[in-house]
Amino acid sequence: MQASKAAHPVKISILGAGAWGTALAIALADRHQVLLWGRDEQAMRSAATTRENAAYLPGFALPDSLQVTSGFDEAVAHVAGNPEALLIVASAVAGLRPLTQRLQAHPIPNLVWLCKGFEEQTRLLPHQVARDMLGTEVALGALSGPSFAQEVARGLPCALTIASDSPALRELVVGAVHGHGMRVYSTDDLVGVEVGGAVKNILAIATGVVDGLGLGLNARAALITRGLAEITRLGIALGGRAETFMGLAGIGDLILTCTGDLSRNRQVGLGLAQGKKLDAIVTELGHVAEGVRCARAVRALAAQHQVEMPIANAVAAVLFDGGSPRDMVESLLSRDPRDERA
Numbered sequence: 326m327q328a329s330k331a332a333h334p335v336k337i338s339i340l341g342a343g344a345w346g347t348a349l350a351i352a353l354a355d356r357h358q359v360l361l362w363g364r365d366e367q368a369m370r371s372a373a374t375t376r377e378n379a380a381y382l383p384g385f386a387l388p389d390s391l392q393v394t395s396g397f398d399e400a401v402a403h404v405a406g407n408p409e410a411l412l413i414v415a416s417a418v419a420g421l422r423p424l425t426q427r428l429q430a431h432p433i434p435n436l437v438w439l440c441k442g443f444e445e446q447t448r449l450l451p452h453q454v455a456r457d458m459l460g461t462e463v464a465l466g467a468l469s470g471p472s473f474a475q476e477v478a479r480g481l482p483c484a485l486t487i488a489s490d491s492p493a494l495r496e497l498v499v500g501a502v503h504g505h506g507m508r509v510y511s512t513d514d515l516v517g518v519e520v521g522g523a524v525k526n527i528l529a530i531a532t533g534v535v536d537g538l539g540l541g542l543n544a545r546a547a548l549i550t551r552g553l554a555e556i557t558r559l560g561i562a563l564g565g566r567a568e569t570f571m572g573l574a575g576i577g578d579l580i581l582t583c584t585g586d587l588s589r590n591r592q593v594g595l596g597l598a599q600g601k602k603l604d605a606i607v608t609e610l611g612h613v614a615e616g617v618r619c620a621r622a623v624r625a626l627a628a629q630h631q632v633e634m635p636i637a638n639a640v641a642a643v644l645f646d647g648g649s650p651r652d653m654v655e656s657l658l659s660r661d662p663r664d665e666r667a
């Protein structure tokens with residue numbers, strides 16, 4: 326599909342001024358009329374004056390053309406009722422329900438989210454949460470793929486995928502985001518894209534543990550490969566398509582997050598291997614590490630759907646059951662041999 330609408334500017338509101346929402350706002354602000362909303366009034370006032378989001382993305386200048394606000398109504402009014410405008414939810418998964426609940430009263434035609442995970446309490450994927458809150462009238466989609474915020478904010482190249490069952494929304498997102506070093510592919514496999522993005526975070530914690538324990542590059546490659554098998558099994562059980570897991574939101578993001586030290590989830594694993602406590606690691610990060618919240622939901626879903634996920638389960642045991650990082654490795658290495666396709 327060609328980026329047919331890239332030529333003209335689009336109104337875009339981004340709800341959530343964390344690292345990723347801010348980076349995407351920076352990347353799009355030279356092409357579109359972008360408004361970035363954050364819930365912390367003082368932080369947004371400071372960002373508007375200093376032209377920097379010091380808490381979440383320090384060191385990156387906000388372009389003059391980027392509007393910054395803590396006024397929710399202002400952010401919604403920027404796009405409401407406009408079928409060519411785009412509303413992007415850039416919060417953590419935990420923010421998707423409260424934010425979409427606030428959108429119920431507004432005529433939002435197109436909604437895309439960037440978060441990766443399952444909702445902790447309900448074990449729902451983001452598109453199920455969004456549908457719950459907004460019904461079927463709104464065109465919905467997930468924008469995912471390997472994309473560290475800091476690199477996107479620096480203008481380095483990346484490739485993303487937009488997943489939606491609405492061809493018009495896919496076209497709108499490709500038209501608005503593709504270009505300027507960002508390649509945007511599209512798919513209708515929302516489940517596959519969301520499962521890939523959610524579960525790779527747990528595998529990044531596992532890889533951080535293995536690397537932190539100094540177990541070597543062979544072990545890392547084995548873990549990533551068998552991790553992909555786990556993601557694929559769960560994804561297919563939940564209705565995703567196998568080929569999606571060989572794409573950007575599957576193996577692409579898995580490789581990035583497992584091997585790149587910019588990953589917060591990988592940092593959690595490295596910290597655990599050093600013997601640090603989970604609470605201390607998460608506090609020190611100052612950002613969300615979705616794999617931590619998601620691991621319990623994935624363990625429960627794997628059990629419910631009878632999907633074998635030994636690595637994800639071993640991570641959950643370290644995070645929630647007091648298992649040690651070395652126990653995690655031992656539990657994986659002592660498993661019986663099996664057919665590689667199993």
Ligand SMILES: NC(=O)C1=CN([C@@H]2O[C@H](COP(=O)(O)OP(=O)(O)OC[C@H]3O[C@@H](n4cnc5c(N)ncnc54)[C@H](O)[C@@H]3O)[C@@H](O)[C@H]2O)C=CC1
Pocket residue numbers: 341342343344345346363364381415416417418419420421423424439440441442472473474475611612613615
């Ligand atoms: N940082 C990155 O490189 C990338 C992050 N993502 C995903 O995007 C999402 C956001 O990530 P970051 O911006 O990096 O996280 P962050 O930790 O830098 O910022 C989190 C954002 O979510 C908001 N938030 C958290 N809990 C909330 C709640 N209960 N209600 C409303 N808002 C809430 C915060 O106010 C903040 O704006 C995550 O799901 C992450 O997995 C996806 C691709 C790249």
Ligand SMILES: O=C(CO)COP(=O)(O)O
Pocket residue numbers: 441470471472473474526529578581582587588589590591613614615
């Ligand atoms: O999803 C990401 C890159 O695509 C970011 O991963 P982390 O949340 O582990 O930093």
